[in-house]
Amino acid sequence: MATTPQWRELYHEVVQTNLCTGCAACIMACPRNVLDYRVADYHPVQIGEGMGTDECFHGDRGCDICTRACPRFRAWESELDTALFGRERTVDEVSGMDRSRLLVRARDTEVFNAGQDGGLVSAMLIWGLETGRIDGVVTSKLTEGRPFDAEPALVTDREGVIATAGSRYTYAANPLAMREADEQRLKQVALVGMSCQASINGSVLARNVAKYQRKIALTLGLLCSKTFTYDGQAEVFASHGIDIADVTKVNIKGRVMVWHGEDGYDELPLKEFHPHTRPGCKQCPDFAAEHADISTGGIGKSNDWTLTIVRTARGEEWLQGVIDAGLVDVRPAEEDEVAMNLLERLSTVSRKRWPVDAVPEGDRRPALLPVVSA
Numbered sequence: 001m002a003t004t005p006q007w008r009e010l011y012h013e014v015v016q017t018n019l020c021t022g023c024a025a026c027i028m029a030c031p032r033n034v035l036d037y038r039v040a041d042y043h044p045v046q047i048g049e050g051m052g053t054d055e056c057f058h059g060d061r062g063c064d065i066c067t068r069a070c071p072r073f074r075a076w077e078s079e080l081d082t083a084l085f086g087r088e089r090t091v092d093e094v095s096g097m098d099r100s101r102l103l104v105r106a107r108d109t110e111v112f113n114a115g116q117d118g119g120l121v122s123a124m125l126i127w128g129l130e131t132g133r134i135d136g137v138v139t140s141k142l143t144e145g146r147p148f149d150a151e152p153a154l155v156t157d158r159e160g161v162i163a164t165a166g167s168r169y170t171y172a173a174n175p176l177a178m179r180e181a182d183e184q185r186l187k188q189v190a191l192v193g194m195s196c197q198a199s200i201n202g203s204v205l206a207r208n209v210a211k212y213q214r215k216i217a218l219t220l221g222l223l224c225s226k227t228f229t230y231d232g233q234a235e236v237f238a239s240h241g242i243d244i245a246d247v248t249k250v251n252i253k254g255r256v257m258v259w260h261g262e263d264g265y266d267e268l269p270l271k272e273f274h275p276h277t278r279p280g281c282k283q284c285p286d287f288a289a290e291h292a293d294i295s296t297g298g299i300g301k302s303n304d305w306t307l308t309i310v311r312t313a314r315g316e317e318w319l320q321g322v323i324d325a326g327l328v329d330v331r332p333a334e335e336d337e338v339a340m341n342l343l344e345r346l347s348t349v350s351r352k353r354w355p356v357d358a359v360p361e362g363d364r365r366p367a368l369l370p371v372v373s374a
């Protein structure tokens with residue numbers, strides 16, 4: 001008789017095979033609080049004496065919530081697709097399924113200036129908080145004492161959203177901030193996160209992780225090819241005479257744009273950062289945050305607009321809310337052909353990373369993995 005998969009299976013099939021992105025969904029969902037986050041390798045570990053082993057601290061009692069929350073466990077993609085969209089994506093839908101693609105920009109100057117691209121994410125979060133749709137946001141903030149590094153953060157008001165806007169290119173396991181949301185007994189939160197974290201939107205729904213299925217009111221995904229290690233990023237900056245402590249903003253558009261000091265600005269070759277790719281990103285096949293309610297990015301000609309991919313009904317309803325409130329300007333994404341082409345190309349590149357062999361045979365879905373010529 002097949003046994004219910006639990007930590008042992010998650011450990012061997014996802015953590016040890018490095019399919020684990022470090023998103024921390026398992027830690028967020030664990031009802032017994034026996035998992036913790038090891039920052040050194042971004043992996044979940046058993047707490048206490050069980051640290052680093054495949055044995056759940058509570059024994060094999062059949063609790064399977066860590067495997068259910070994991071957005072990389074077994075046939076995750078088809079399960080999440082089906083739960084969110086009622087069907088699996090086709091091979092051609094390489095950037096996932098969507099209802100519309102738009103370019104969006106915040107009208108509020110403070111929000112727009114704080115935002116990484118068009119400030120849509122921040123505009124939407126502020127609107128959600130101020131209209132009572134959510135009472136908190138699980139996102140990331142700059143780390144105190146480690147210049148231009150990121151860590152998970154819970155914010156609950158406009159000031160918090162503005163202070164945490166913008167992109168950092170190291171990894172913050174945003175779902176860890178759910179602990180604080182739970183402690184504060186927040187009822188409805190928005191989850192912001194890179195593609196891997198945005199997939200939690202589908203895993204809690206597909207596998208009935210009821211608490212977070214109810215609690216996550218909206219998931220805003222960030223398009224993402226990879227993150228970098230903190231030391232590696234600092235090393236490349238230093239090799240160009242830039243002290244990471246002086247960096248005020250970074251944006252990546254085929255090259256790494258770095259603003260630093262009073263009015264310093266440099267463009268660095270992206271290829272110099274590739275050797276410092278964080279290990280958890282190397283097998284991630286999802287560039288386009290395909291399971292978010294709304295996915296956002298900054299590719300294409302329009303640097304100061306957020307490329308906005310609306311995927312679910314509730315994403316559509318939220319976006320319509322900010323449009324009706326007069327908070328954003330909107331135009332069709334198809335106006336930016338470069339962005340549309342890049343979306344497909346970068347999604348295809350990421351798909352090639354998924355190691356089909358790492359998935360148990362019965363759960364493989366090779367037919368839906370695109371065949372891409374080199």
Ligand SMILES: Cc1cc2nc3c(=O)[nH]c(=O)nc-3n(C[C@H](O)[C@H](O)[C@H](O)COP(=O)(O)OP(=O)(O)OC[C@H]3O[C@@H](n4cnc5c(N)ncnc54)[C@H](O)[C@@H]3O)c2cc1C
Nearest residue numbers: 115116117118119120121122140166167168224297298299
């Ligand atoms: C690591 C990373 C890689 C990315 N790669 C691409 C890419 O290759 N192509 C592309 O088009 N877009 C990419 N993006 C998305 C892009 O940078 C913007 O986040 C997106 O366009 C939304 O812009 P905005 O102005 O609407 O967001 P904002 O209003 O600025 O809001 C951004 C939100 O992202 C959160 N955030 C910032 N850094 C992190 C982090 N490290 N971890 C988790 N949350 C974070 C902030 O706290 C904030 O809530 C990436 C983002 C990140 C964080």
